[in-house]
Amino acid sequence: MEPHPNAQISRLHARDEQALQRVRVVGKLLDNAVPIPGTSYRVGIDPLLGLLPGGGDAVGFVLSAYIVLEALRFRLPKETIIRMGTNLLMDSVVGSVPILGDIFDVTWKANARNLALLEAHLANPRPQRAADRWFVVAVVIAILLLGLGIITVVVLLVRLLQGLLGA
Structure with missing residues (x-):
């Protein structure tokens, strides 16, 4: 494993370093896994997941929320x-719009943005005040509610389509 270019990041505890590596892997998989030949641009599986009817966006949300x-x-x-x-919310809400949302997912890259925010925080040597515990709990609850909302919408849409198709 290569040493980090930033000494602050390299001073993480082993558990935190492993967490950072997991976030990097998931972020790259979702937003930058595959290079587009002839360009310097990369895409991940997030926009492809959005193309899967009846749950692709929900799976993408779960992976993005994990980060x-x-x-x-x-x-x-x-x-x-x-x-x-906000990046997660934009990715989930706008990304769930058929076709246009998938185009948005290709360009927005919320997971790469969130990874960059995390790494910038870890690389910044100046002390910063961490969010209090209740704020973090509120964020976790909001993410869970957003996920529940997305899953509910997916289930309702699948039932609607089944009713329309007579299945």
């Missing part, structure tokens, strides 16, 4: 958590 939830262990400041949550 935010795992990042909470690093005692992020409120502002960073809010930005990460």
Whole structure:
């Protein structure tokens, strides 16, 4: 394993380093896994998941939410958590619009943005005030409610389609 270019990040405890590696792997898989030949642009599986009817967006949300939830262990400041949550919300809501949402997912790359926010926090040597416990609990509850909402919408749409198709 290569050493981190930033000494602050390399001073993480082993457990936190493993968490950071997991977040990097999931973020890359979702947003930057495959290079587009002839360009410097990369895409991940997030927009492809959105193409799967009846649950692809829900799976993408769960994986994206994992990044935010795992990042909470690093005692992020409120502002960073809010930005990460906003990225997740934008990705989930706009990304769920058929076709246009998938195009949005290709360009927005919420998971890469959230990984960059986490790494910027870890690389910043100045002390920052971490979000209080109740704020973090509220964020976790909001993410769970958003996920429940997405899953509910998916279930309702599948039932509607089944009714329309007479299945």
